[in-house]
Amino acid sequence: MSIGQLVEVDLDLRGTVNGAALRCAGRSRGMFGDGDISCVVRARQEVPRGMDISLLSYVVLTGQPSMSRMTEGAVNPFIGTGGVYEAVRTLDLGEHGHLSTAYRVEPAGEDRLRAVFQVDGEVDVPRLVSIAPTIETWTPVAPGRIDGQFVMVWTGRDGERVRGKTDTSYVLPTEEGIPGQQFREIRINIAATDDELRQTEHIVLFSPALLEQTLHSAPAPIDSLKDIVLA
Numbered sequence: 001m002s003i004g005q006l007v008e009v010d011l012d013l014r015g016t017v018n019g020a021a022l023r024c025a026g027r028s029r030g031m032f033g034d035g036d037i038s039c040v041v042r043a044r045q046e047v048p049r050g051m052d053i054s055l056l057s058y059v060v061l062t063g064q065p066s067m068s069r070m071t072e073g074a075v076n077p078f079i080g081t082g083g084v085y086e087a088v089r090t091l092d093l094g095e096h097g098h099l100s101t102a103y104r105v106e107p108a109g110e111d112r113l114r115a116v117f118q119v120d121g122e123v124d125v126p127r128l129v130s131i132a133p134t135i136e137t138w139t140p141v142a143p144g145r146i147d148g149q150f151v152m153v154w155t156g157r158d159g160e161r162v163r164g165k166t167d168t169s170y171v172l173p174t175e176e177g178i179p180g181q182q183f184r185e186i187r188i189n190i191a192a193t194d195d196e197l198r199q200t201e202h203i204v205l206f207s208p209a210l211l212e213q214t215l216h217s218a219p220a221p222i223d224s225l226k227d228i229v230l231a
Contacts (some may be wrong), residue, residue, distance in 0.1 A: 003033035003079060007067075008112050009105070011041060011060065015119035017099070020048035022119055026197075028061055032079050035202050037061045043195040050097075053193045054128040058091050058152050058166055059101045059117060061201045062136070063190070065170075068184055068205040076205055077144075077176040081115050089168040091152075096162055097123035126156035128192070136168075136184040140183025143175040150186065182207050 012072065013024040028039030039061055047053050068081035070076050078085060084105055091099040099121035108114035136150035148168040153161055185204045190197060212218040 003031075004034050005031060006111060009039075009064065009083075010108055010112070010114045011039065011117070013056065013060070013119055015101075015117070017051045017119065018049040018122055018124075021045065022048055024053070024056065026060075028115075029223065030064065030067040032066050032083070032175075033070055033076070034204060035204055036200070037067045037203065038200045039065055039198075041197045041199075047195060050124040051205065052125050052128045052192070053195065053197045054131075054154065054190050055099065055123065055125065056119070056197060057131055057154075057188055057190055057199055058099070058164060059089050059103065059119075060184055060197075061118075061199060062150075062184075062203070063087065063089070063103060063105070063115060065184070065203075065205075068203040071204060071210050072207040073207040073209050074182055074205045075178050075207075077146075077172055077174060077178060078184070080118070080176055081172050081174055082107065084169055085172045087168055087170045089148075089166055091121075091164045091166050093123060093125070093162060093164045096125050096164075097121060099123060117199065125154070125162050126158050126160055128154040128162065129157050129190075130155045131188040131190060133185065133187045136166075136186060137161040138178060138182045138184065140180065141176045143177050144172040146170040146172070146178060150184075150217070176204075180208070183211075 009028045011026040023044040026041030030037035066078040086104040103117040105115045132153040
């Protein structure tokens with residue numbers, strides 16, 4: 001699979017949340033390197049009490065990094081693997097609980113992938129209606145291994161904000177990695193019922209150099225401190 005190729009992904013989500021079984025299925029689609037991704041996920045049985053199906057946004061589409069739009073200077077090793085990789089992502093919701101998801105993305109035929117998620121944890125959240133934009137930081141840790149962190153903020157139907165901190169360990173079937181820290185801007189729209197989530201995203205992958213060029217945010221050189229002498 002290559003940049004610009006339209007790919008569909010079959011989604012299989014299962015696990016145990018609040019002591020009850022979670023079982024969902026769906027489909028997502030997008031083009032490698034394009035940035036626009038969409039999905040529909042539906043529960044196959046009643047969603048566990050205290051769980052809102054929109055919490056799955058933290059992993060369902062943000063788990064397709066091969067479809068991130070790349071800016072100049074950014075490196076995306078997930079395209080070279082055809083979108084295939086494994087990961088574990090945790091979500092710390094503070095007083096609202098926690099989730100942990102182990103998942104893998106694997107080939108499923110021509111222009112098709114399959115993503116399998118095992119979601120477990122304890123949560124208690126209100127009905128969630130929107131998600132604020134966020135930025136994930138990618139850090140290389142070894143060949144074929146990347147760590148990611150971002151914060152998601154959902155707004156509940158009652159106006160309450162539910163904040164979740166995520167940590168992800170990505171494992172790619174390759175020695176290819178990234179040359180240094182990179183970032184993904186993630187913007188998400190959702191519409192959900194008790195048992196169905198419809199979601200669109202736009203994700204942009206960029207390097208620190210882009211921030212320096214756009215925001216002129218580079219710090220002053222250390223030599224600028226040479227006139228400061230401490231006693």
